[in-house]
Amino acid sequence: MLSENDRLAALIRQRLAAKGILAINLVSSPGSGKTRLLERTLGALRDTLEMAMIAGDVQTENDADRLRKAGGRMVRAIVTGGACHLDASMITRALDEIDLDGVDVLFIENVGNLVCPAGYDLGEDLKLVLISTTEGDDKPLKYPAMFRKSSVMILNKVDLLGTSEFDRETVKANALRINGHLKIFEVSCARGDGLDEWYRWLADAVRAKQNLARS
Numbered sequence: 001m002l003s004e005n006d007r008l009a010a011l012i013r014q015r016l017a018a019k020g021i022l023a024i025n026l027v028s029s030p031g032s033g034k035t036r037l038l039e040r041t042l043g044a045l046r047d048t049l050e051m052a053m054i055a056g057d058v059q060t061e062n063d064a065d066r067l068r069k070a071g072g073r074m075v076r077a078i079v080t081g082g083a084c085h086l087d088a089s090m091i092t093r094a095l096d097e098i099d100l101d102g103v104d105v106l107f108i109e110n111v112g113n114l115v116c117p118a119g120y121d122l123g124e125d126l127k128l129v130l131i132s133t134t135e136g137d138d139k140p141l142k143y144p145a146m147f148r149k150s151s152v153m154i155l156n157k158v159d160l161l162g163t164s165e166f167d168r169e170t171v172k173a174n175a176l177r178i179n180g181h182l183k184i185f186e187v188s189c190a191r192g193d194g195l196d197e198w199y200r201w202l203a204d205a206v207r208a209k210q211n212l213a214r215s
Helices: 004-019 034-045 062-069 088-095 143-149 169-180 195-214
Strands: 021-029 049-059 074-079 105-108 127-130 152-156 183-186
Touching: 004 021, 004 088, 004 195, 021 034, 021 195, 034 049, 034 062, 034 105, 034 195, 049 062, 049 152, 062 074, 074 088, 105 143, 127 143, 143 169, 152 169, 169 183, 183 195
Parallel strands: 021 105, 021 127, 049 074, 049 105, 127 152, 152 183
Antiparallel strands: none
């Protein structure tokens, strides 16, 4: 099963690379703020970046509906019917329904889970793991595979710091202990803190992928 998934993921990666599309696999526990991050990103960058989005969920299309209402022009839902992760065959079918011409970045919003998605390549350029201050600051130590395989970590809900025993320096130290190369952003998707830095990084990453495709 995993070997077939990897074969399909390689084809997805080739397909997106040929068009210079940056693909980001967005992973987190349920309720950390994946959809809210994408809503804010759509609101800020939809006039400068063409974004396609695949929203995975276990039973509903609620997240996909939210992204469409936020201005997403190319949003496809994947309802897994109980499966705890997306796989490359699901992504292949979803991409067949998207006109990829002119797309700059593809966001894949995975099912809320920090275990199963770590084992499945979806053809992405990078995994982005999102954690919130309403969780435990030991999350990276409890789910090391996901943090080890991610390139970016976003710490969301910094506006709620101080309302629990969560310690931002501890969670960052734990994450970097697992993966010393993580790029870390501290944001509040509710209030807007730190999002400008995320937007700049995303625009730079898109340009780098497009330049690579042209070379």
